Amino acid sequence: MPTLLIVHHTPSPNCQAILEAVLAGATTPEIENVRVERRAALSATASDVLAADGYLLGTPANLGYMSGALKHFFDQVYYPCLDETRGRPFGYYVHGGSDVTGAVRGIESITTGLAWRRAAEPVTVTGEPGKADLEACWELGATVAAGLM
């Protein structure tokens, strides 16, 4: 069964609400035969990445970049996964207070290096997520998971 790996850094209730919406989309009953695994970014390993078929990444914007936790994840897995994960689909979300540009740029740059294939538009949210934000997060999870069916 294909596996979707969600790697996230979730330090606050707003980030948790987004993660839960993404998870709800990815695990909606219409999507059959896709296993969804979730890992905190500080605990995800190269083995987790190699064992999965697609990826969903989630992070707050911190100090103009992705969180140190998600950066640490990439630092750990980049070379061990570079050869074997080329072309695999991924999506991501970024939550921030006001400006998520640097975090988006960083994720785009690293995933381009990995040659992962973006399977959905990124979702960016600032402040408290509203209904439309949470729906976009649900869609993000559902789209990337459905692509693995």
Ligand SMILES: Cc1cc2nc3c(=O)[nH]c(=O)nc-3n(C[C@H](O)[C@H](O)[C@H](O)COP(=O)(O)O)c2cc1C
């Ligand atoms: C040290 C620190 C740096 C931050 N830097 C940024 C930033 O560069 N851009 C941004 O949009 N938000 C920034 N934020 C806000 C976080 O993205 C935000 O706190 C996080 O997504 C959790 O959201 P919440 O505080 O609304 O629950 C920063 C927060 C902290 C604690």
